[in-house]
Amino acid sequence: MAKIELPREVEFGGLSVDRVIESRRSERDFKDMPLSLLExxxxxxxxxGITEKREQLRAAPSAGALYPIEIYPVANNVQGLARGIYRYFVADHSLALVREGDFRHQMMRHALGEEMMGRASVVLVLSAIFERSAWRYRERAYRYILLEAGHISQNIYLVATALGLGTCAVGAFDDQGYNKIIRVDGKMESVIYLMPVGKI
Ligand SMILES: Cc1cc2nc3c(=O)[nH]c(=O)nc-3n(C[C@H](O)[C@H](O)[C@H](O)COP(=O)(O)O)c2cc1C
Known part of the structure; x- marks a missing residue:
């Protein structure tokens, strides 16, 4: 699988956390402008991402540090990326192309016709691999996984705000439709949350 390395100089000394939290809003009206690969x-x-190398701890908390969530960026308009579905590899901060193509129409259709899914420069599709948590936490794993998606979503809101970008949490979508788009089975792994991101 061909890996696409992401720029590693990610620090940007953004706004203070109080300013970011005050100005965070759900934004749905994205401009028809590309996102850079650095963004x-x-x-x-x-x-x-990994914020503590030795123990491979990440930007979002995770019950037992088991990290059951995966992120699939669907690039509608990202400089340097062909349109298509990518998978984010946390360990080496890279992407791999899952499927090339224009998925704007399908993403809108399976999200109650929401235009923002097509207008976003990138849609971050969050899925869960249930067994990663379930072997330890059994039936409680489902709760933890959903809570963890919330932590990641909030991080996306805050970093998008600090970068001057917009995003909106989307829970209203057809699960099977999105599972088919990213090619997961809906049992071992299922899409649970969507974060379209774009310029505002
Ligand atoms: C779990 C969850 C699911 C959501 N699903 C949707 C959605 O499907 N469509 C949408 O437009 N907004 C969705 N939102 C965004 C909320 O509408 C938004 O957070 C709320 O109106 C408050 O506005 P604010 O985020 O700007 O403070 C969702 C938010 C959460 C937390």
């Missing part, structure tokens, strides 16, 4: 790199690193 995508920052979004992914501060969403779920």
């Amino acid at each position: 995508l790199s920052r979004l992914l690193h501060y969403a779920y």
